[in-house]
Amino acid sequence: MKEIRIFVPASVANVSCGFDVLGFCLAPVGDEMVIRKSSEPGIRITKIEGQDLPMEVDNNVAGVAAKALLEAYETAVGFEIEIYKHIKPGSGIGSSAASAAGAVYGINKLLGEPFDPKSLIRFAMQGEKLASGSPHADNVAPVLLGGFTLVRCSDGPDVIKLPVPDELVATVVHPKIELKTAHARSVLKQQISLKDAISQWGNLAGLVSGLYENDYDRISRCLVDKIVEPSRALLIPAFSELKEAAAEVGALGCGISGSGPSVYALSRGMTTAEEVAQKFSEVLSGIDISFETHISPINTVGIRILEEK
Amino acid sequence: MKEIRIFVPASVANVSCGFDVLGFCLAPVGDEMVIRKSSEPGIRITKIEGQDLPMEVDNNVAGVAAKALLEAYETAVGFEIEIYKHIKPGSGIGSSAASAAGAVYGINKLLGEPFDPKSLIRFAMQGEKLASGSPHADNVAPVLLGGFTLVRCSDGPDVIKLPVPDELVATVVHPKIELKTAHARSVLKQQISLKDAISQWGNLAGLVSGLYENDYDRISRCLVDKIVEPSRALLIPAFSELKEAAAEVGALGCGISGSGPSVYALSRGMTTAEEVAQKFSEVLSGIDISFETHISPINTVGIRILEEK
Numbered sequence: 001m002k003e004i005r006i007f008v009p010a011s012v013a014n015v016s017c018g019f020d021v022l023g024f025c026l027a028p029v030g031d032e033m034v035i036r037k038s039s040e041p042g043i044r045i046t047k048i049e050g051q052d053l054p055m056e057v058d059n060n061v062a063g064v065a066a067k068a069l070l071e072a073y074e075t076a077v078g079f080e081i082e083i084y085k086h087i088k089p090g091s092g093i094g095s096s097a098a099s100a101a102g103a104v105y106g107i108n109k110l111l112g113e114p115f116d117p118k119s120l121i122r123f124a125m126q127g128e129k130l131a132s133g134s135p136h137a138d139n140v141a142p143v144l145l146g147g148f149t150l151v152r153c154s155d156g157p158d159v160i161k162l163p164v165p166d167e168l169v170a171t172v173v174h175p176k177i178e179l180k181t182a183h184a185r186s187v188l189k190q191q192i193s194l195k196d197a198i199s200q201w202g203n204l205a206g207l208v209s210g211l212y213e214n215d216y217d218r219i220s221r222c223l224v225d226k227i228v229e230p231s232r233a234l235l236i237p238a239f240s241e242l243k244e245a246a247a248e249v250g251a252l253g254c255g256i257s258g259s260g261p262s263v264y265a266l267s268r269g270m271t272t273a274e275e276v277a278q279k280f281s282e283v284l285s286g287i288d289i290s291f292e293t294h295i296s297p298i299n300t301v302g303i304r305i306l307e308e309k
Numbered sequence: 310m311k312e313i314r315i316f317v318p319a320s321v322a323n324v325s326c327g328f329d330v331l332g333f334c335l336a337p338v339g340d341e342m343v344i345r346k347s348s349e350p351g352i353r354i355t356k357i358e359g360q361d362l363p364m365e366v367d368n369n370v371a372g373v374a375a376k377a378l379l380e381a382y383e384t385a386v387g388f389e390i391e392i393y394k395h396i397k398p399g400s401g402i403g404s405s406a407a408s409a410a411g412a413v414y415g416i417n418k419l420l421g422e423p424f425d426p427k428s429l430i431r432f433a434m435q436g437e438k439l440a441s442g443s444p445h446a447d448n449v450a451p452v453l454l455g456g457f458t459l460v461r462c463s464d465g466p467d468v469i470k471l472p473v474p475d476e477l478v479a480t481v482v483h484p485k486i487e488l489k490t491a492h493a494r495s496v497l498k499q500q501i502s503l504k505d506a507i508s509q510w511g512n513l514a515g516l517v518s519g520l521y522e523n524d525y526d527r528i529s530r531c532l533v534d535k536i537v538e539p540s541r542a543l544l545i546p547a548f549s550e551l552k553e554a555a556a557e558v559g560a561l562g563c564g565i566s567g568s569g570p571s572v573y574a575l576s577r578g579m580t581t582a583e584e585v586a587q588k589f590s591e592v593l594s595g596i597d598i599s600f601e602t603h604i605s606p607i608n609t610v611g612i613r614i615l616e617e618k
Binding site: 017018019020021022150151152153158160162188189190191192193194195197198199200201202203204205206207208209212218221222227 | 326327328329330331459460461462467469471497498499500501502503504506507508509510511512513514515516517518521527530531536
């Protein structure tokens with residue numbers, strides 16, 4: 001194989017009580033990437049469409065992730081990367097993660113898969129480090145493994161793939177405001193009360209058990225975040241109205257996607273997820289903010305191969 | 310049925326990263342209780358052996374729990390309670406929980422089981438409230454349901470029974486020092502860092518997934534407590550030596566049981582659990598502290614009926 005064209009999905013991290021550890025993978029929204037072998041060693045970004053992003057390898061998340069992989073695997077072959085960007089950078093649904101994960105996934109395939117998917121995570125994390133300053137895995141893990149993933153610690157990440165109840169469907173709305181990750185981070189309280197923390201870890205543990213047992217009611221009861229959401233909600237237009245609207249039509253839960261401004265909801269079944277999307281649209285139309293909505297079952301596979309040459 | 314004699318097991322709460330939410334039930338160590346119908350309405354404690362505990366219903370955890378049940382279920386029948394105490398109060402393995410849980414379990418049986426086991430928890434919690442000032446469920450839940458239990462919040466508790474990997478065996482050592490719960494509580498930091506909290510909820514989520522998947526290595530990696538253990542460890546003689554000794558012989562993890570002074574370890578298989586017990590004995594003999602050790606598979610059933618009349 002000389003060339004591979006892939007679909008690289010968006011993802012939702014910081015899933016309510018799973019702040020900084022839990023993420024899941026979306027299906028219909030994502031980038032396309034082409035990775036091509038080259039006789040010239042090293043990495044080159046040869047094309048970027050859809051967004052104005054740096055072509056220099058060391059300033060591009062895909063480039064940095066790809067280089068991290070090649071540092072761990074000696075080869076005389078080089079690689080060209082084309083990126084067809086559909087995920088909006090800064091939207092909070094893992095735009096940089098998609099680029100970083102796609103690059104290492106494609107190169108690994110073209111090299112004959114010397115690494116298993118979990119081992120690719122640490123390379124992709126280097127792209128995230130470039131994007132946000134810290135090498136977190138909570139978006140690249142669901143993109144590379146599919147489904148729901150739990151990342152125990154982001155230094156030497158211990159990544160656990162969790163089961164996905166069949167009927168779970170996500171609705172994501174991206175209110176088109178600019179929200180810098182640095183700003184979303186600056187509002188985080190670095191000290192929290194033990195009481196709130198206990199409630200949070202009880203909820204996350206309950207959520208994990210709900211995923212294993214297909215217990216939608218339990219999932220719903222546990223999709224709560226008393227720690228980060230109250231601070232960050234203030235940065236997102238009409239967040240409490242969006243959340244109430246989702247609850248009104250029966251969503252299991254609703255929270256901030258990544259560090260925002262996108263807002264996700266999880267529902268049981270497509271019908272409810274569509275009603276949530278409708279409600280989200282009404283809320284944001286009402287305050288004259290432009291937005292984009294996505295409805296998606298949980299993508300249990302992750303990256304998809306579109307073409308091999 | 311006029312009378313029931315039951316075995317009411319000890320339990321371990323605050324299981325490392327599961328502080329305040331996760332507990333499990335022990336098998337060989339526990340109290341015996343006899344609950345007997347009486348034509349005189351109300352509750353009476355008619356006998357307590359093994360410990361010097363209050364006979365007055367309102368000052369006895371079993372009495373208070375039993376009264377809470379009868380407030381929710383009108384009956385002309387009364388009940389006599391006999392308690393044969395083998396669990397040492399203040400040892401940190403759920404002595405008060407056993408008395409409270411046993412009382413409501415026995416009365417519920419004699420009434421023809423108007424309540425399911427989960428519904429009994431809130432009555433037993435009233436006994437815990439008398440014992441420690443707060444109506445927590447993290448010991449009574451594993452006693453009443455068996456196995457590992459997760460208690461999401463202790464007000465209106467949402468209790469989840471978790472699966473138990475077959476080969477999991479607990480070793481518990483009770484160093485016989487007096488450690489007041491109030492003292493163990495006073496050393497808790499009420500504010501904690503977000504970073505430590507994230508690591509804790511990642512570990513608890515990982516531990517829960519490890520229980521579902523019989524993944525002993527993952528269970529081991531996740532049995533960590535960066536928040537409460539560092540403060541409370543100082544109150545327990547030779548805690549770090551006990552913990553190191555357990556690790557040396559291959560225990561999966563080791564931590565404080567309840568609010569101490571008992572220390573628990575979890576191992577894969579009886580042989581390792583016995584080696585841990587041996588090591589615990591050596592450590593505490595070396596510093597001339599008297600102690601008692603227990604080795605126990607996880608009790609997945611909870612309370613056991615010994616005799617019905």
